[in-house]
Amino acid sequence: MQAFDFTEKVAIVTGGGGGIGRAASITLSENGAKVVVVDLSEEAGMLTVNEIKEKGGEAKFVKADVTKEDDIKTYVQKTIDSYGKIDIFLNNAGWEGKIMPLVDYPTEVFDQLMSINVRGIFLGLKHVLPHMIEQKSGAVVNTASGAGLLATPNMVALPVNMRFLESRKQLVSKLLPMVSG
Numbered sequence: 001m002q003a004f005d006f007t008e009k010v011a012i013v014t015g016g017g018g019g020i021g022r023a024a025s026i027t028l029s030e031n032g033a034k035v036v037v038v039d040l041s042e043e044a045g046m047l048t049v050n051e052i053k054e055k056g057g058e059a060k061f062v063k064a065d066v067t068k069e070d071d072i073k074t075y076v077q078k079t080i081d082s083y084g085k086i087d088i089f090l091n092n093a094g095w096e097g098k099i100m101p102l103v104d105y106p107t108e109v110f111d112q113l114m115s116i117n118v119r120g121i122f123l124g125l126k127h128v129l130p131h132m133i134e135q136k137s138g139a140v141v142n143t144a145s146g147a148g149l150l151a152t153p154n155m156v157a158l159p160v161n162m163r164f165l166e167s168r169k170q171l172v173s174k175l176l177p178m179v180s181g
Contacts, residue, residue: 007032010083012075014066014124015093017044020143024090029057033088036079038064040093066093066120069127076127085135089128091121091142 011028015021017039025035029052037052037059039045045061052059062078064071079086097113098105121142132138 004031006088009033009087010036010079010085011088011090012036012038012079012086012128013090013092014038014064014075014120016048016090017041021090021092022048024092025059026052026055026057028088028090029059030055033057034083035059036075036082037061038066038075038093040065066124067115069123072123072127076131080131086128086131087138089124089132089138089140091124091128091140093120094143 006028011033013021013025013035016025016037025037025048029035035052037045037048042063045063049059049061060082062075064075066072095113095116098109
């Protein structure tokens with residue numbers, strides 16, 4: 001028995017090649033969704049897609065770097081071209097960065113982490129939400145690490161990311177009435 005019925009729903013899952021994204025992609029498919037698996041690693045993304053297909057589900061893979069706006073536009077457009085809509089957006093791609101003291105933290109690593117975890121979320125929302133607003137339906141889930149809830153000496157950037165995510169959650173919750181409305 002299915003816990004949820006996502007029959008005929010279309011889901012995009014960023015970071016779908018591993019961890020939470022992979023598990024969510026498989027679970028969404030097992031509950032009827034057509035899944036677009038987005039990942040930087042083609043090998044990891046295709047493993048997820050192949051497992052979904054082996055279990056009788058429908059999935060496509062799109063290689064994308066969530067820090068590049070053209071890549072975001074591509075996975076959104078490929079989803080629309082293939083399925084005509086986006087019902088579920090699991091904005092999951094992320095990176096914890098290096099674990100080290102702030103005074104030793106390389107600025108370029110901090111910039112990369114912020115680009116993946118903040119810019120990637122922003123760009124995903126920027127390009128997915130217009131489709132949901134137009135179709136007057138949709139659900140967005142932005143995942144985050146619990147490690148970012150408390151500042152710890154060697155987890156420099158995650159608390160900043162979590163505060164950004166919290167503000168995006170508030171923004172999306174204000175936009176979703178327009179979607180369902």
